[in-house]
Amino acid sequence: MKRRQFLRNVIPASAIFPSLVNGFTVKAFGAGGFFESLYGAADNDHVLVVIQLSGGNDGLNTVVPLVNYGEYFGLRQNIAIPENKVLPLAGYSKSGLHPVMTGMQQMYNSEELAILYSVGYPEPNESHFPSTDIWLTGADEDQYLTTGWTGRFLSTTYENFPVGYPNATMPDPLAIQIGSVLSECFMGPGGFTAMAVPMDIDFYNLINATTDPVPNSPMGTELTYIRTVARQTNKYADLIVSAAAKAGSQSAYPANNDLAAQLKTVSKLISGGLKTKVYMVSMGGFDTHGGQVQAGNTITGNHANSLKQVSDAISAFQADINQLGLGKRVIGMTFSEFGRRIMSNGSAGTDHGAAQPIFVFGQPVMKGVLGNPPDLPSTLDSSSTLPMQYDFRSVYGTILRDWFCVDPTDITTMLYKNYQYLPIIESSACTVEQPPSTLGDKLIRNDPNPFVDSTTITFKTAGGNTLIQIFDVSGKLIGVPVSANYAAGEYTVVFYSGALATGVYYARLQNGSTQQVRTMIKVPE
């Protein structure tokens, strides 16, 4: 119980909640101010590893409540973890970890792990896909966003991306997804901000994760030719391959553990010197409607196998990062699209639920358990889900502010609202003052920004068909102030916002195959 300090409000209230008008900070976007010194995700060397656990992880069997174990047992007798098998956490007695999670237990005890109870969002959606989209984009329950939270962070921080990238300041991919298909969390208003890299960094497979072998035929000849060109066109391919080759000697990872293999690749790339900010890895198997545990032995079964993989993989990764001397640079977080129901079902499983515990790990993370074990009154029924204690966007916002050192006023434009900040990251993480850099080639800008009624958009075209579209955050086309053939040069156009609501708008410039997006903020008078 001595970790109460964890819950202490370490940041002045005024800093957590800048004065708001319609959800947008008035202080925003000017020079100077308290957070100026904190500015600069582009300049620090911090890395975030996001681990997606697909299917909806059963939180109550992951972080098992001990303070109300009797109620817990009563609500899910057929799958409950025996009290004496729950792994204790040093100095914290209200809950413990699933018996297979010895690796993460050790991380907690060596102050490399934070546990956040009941993270979710209001009006939870219990379907996989919508809830996944909500977590990846940072949307509200009834909202559909076309951009992801990481994509908005990266495209705001790495100004003007992708025009003028890679460059000396950012020679590497902004983000890397281990796998073949990019997660929508990386979609920025100007397109994807990440590159997909397969687990086994193979020279030829690097670009085309889908590389079915070619037959000895004309088709095989031509496909091989195009694949070769495709590889040549990827400006990052050589960097990735050479970073993988330069990596320091890695410590052991568990075998037959797909998540561990992905994290091993991540560690290799960080160690090899990539400046990439965000990595994403993923693992399925958490949709445990049935057979979550083995009958008669509830600490075994599908869920136990999955959690063991997670715990073994993360703890091996952390050990590797530590021995590579990268401990101060890397944190990670897990999430699933939702937790599961409180009561188990008759198939030794659990159905889709709502809030879930998540893990944030790494040396810079403040060890502790945030929040309280959920209340489990016996009046619950089979459809009951855990209510949220923390909005998942509070976690995102906190990581942006306290790990990537983003000015909170910019966070508002990335998450669209202000969310409570949480004490997860050591306060020393963002102390180095570095000036913000102007990166890439700026083809479109607007002034003033933020604006009240109108703003002047200045844009550069290389000639030919030139288009500027204004989108709102849901991707709805608001207006097209420019759509014509232009001679090469710089032009201006005034955008009148009329009756549009205050908030974030994207001005997207397209000229040939070049596109760039400018974030514009409309504020009230």
Add this chain to the structure above:
Amino acid sequence: MERPAPVGLGMSARKSTALSDGLDEYAGEWTTTEVAHLLKRTLFGVKVDDLNYFLGKTMSEAVDELLTATPAPTTVPLNSYSSNGYTDPTGVAAWDTWINTGVDYPDSQMNTLRLDSLKCWWIGQMLNENRSIHEKLTLFWHNHFAVDTLLHITDIPARPWYDYYLILRANALGNFKQLVKSMTLSPAMLCYLNGNTNKKTSPNENYGRELQELYTVGKSPASLYTQSDVEAAARVLTGHSVDSYFNYVFNEGDHDDQNKAFSTFYGSTIITGRSGASGPAELDDLLNMIFNTQESAKFICRQIYNFFVYYNIDANIESNIITPLAQVFRSSGYDITAVMSVLLKSDHFFNMAYSSACLIKSPLDFTLGLLREYQVKMPDPSDNGSSYSVWEMILQTTASLQQEILRIPEVAGWYAYYEGTAYHELWINSVTYTQRNAFTDLMITNGDMMNMVPMVIDPLAFASSLASPADPNLLISESLDILYRVPLSADTILSLKQTILLGGLTTDYYWTSAWQAYTANPSDPVAKGTVFNRLQTLYKYLMNLPEYHLS
């Protein structure tokens, strides 16, 4: 437009074929695979409806229908260029046609604008093609009679180029000799290759040379025409010219009426000189002589094979395919439909292990195919302004991908159809491949737009047009039937399904229920967004793979 020299990487090892198949009529399976192969080669992309339609025919019926000529265009190019203060100096009002409006003087600004209008209109013809090879074959003949209108922007008006298109189209499925004759006498070609100044007192050899080298007998080692044959042909062609209105005229006084002697390659033929009004008949004598060589038929058959099947023509293909095909061509009196029919119905064409999925899409095939296959929503045909905006976007895209109609960089055609060892691979290099990906990404995400007219793929509309979009397995396989000719392995398809459509899960029902949630309430933004997003990711991913560029 810049004209990069062709750069062949020459990296693909060409293997000599050891095929036993030939031109016998194919009698094998007639499934989605074969139908899609035939349609991808003869049309710009495969539409779902077309695939289903031809599945209901026999192979022979399908080829016959595809080889049926379609009616001449019912529209004409319009004044799409009166904007930003520009008005047509001859008084043609906006959205009236400039064809045959009297004055055609070649003012280069007006001419550039009219040619753009013509190019856009031609794009529209291809985009709106019927179930016929007609437009693709017209494009093939355009490459054969390759022209760059910019070279003569100041002295050949747009209207003769419109007539040039009509000649290609009118004869595309007809008689090749007639096509050559019409092209020879067309005002555009007379001016383009200097036939209009070819007089007995000052012969100009240009057309006489290209007629043989590029249009008929070609330049293969077996094509042994001589410089004196070029000179003799030029003399035959003297007197054919145009008047000040760019109408064809024969100037009897300029025609060389002496006999013309040809080399042994042409059997030492003597074309008897004709004078007066009978002078033009010498052209028929010349064409009869040229088409009496086996090499003429072979040259055209190689060109057809290169364009519709594959570029690799080794000794085996030459003897098993080209030579007998040339025999068909000659014995039919150079009937284009006859030769296409034999080729497209052949065992060789339907040898899927050899002939399928090996054709790198040309920029026009790539761009128009994408728009047609996804059935990208187009403006109402009566909305001229919007239609021309879309055609202009397509024109600009294909131009930057190095295939702009009426702007062919060499008289021999686009590099990809004649250059050295790389051939079709010349369409793809690190610049154009990046541009192709940028285009597919653009189309599947924000879309393109010009003059407020959008052009964007609706992945929901496309998926809805398939037979079984609620089943993630069938959704992928039916999408691949349309989008891909390269088969994907079962492992890859499973991975696509689980990674993209199922979001890392393994239960197919999750996709099915998401699709059903959308169809039950299509206007719900979350239900719609859920399936929209996953389909967008799926199609974007498929179009980003090298496989997408093969047809």
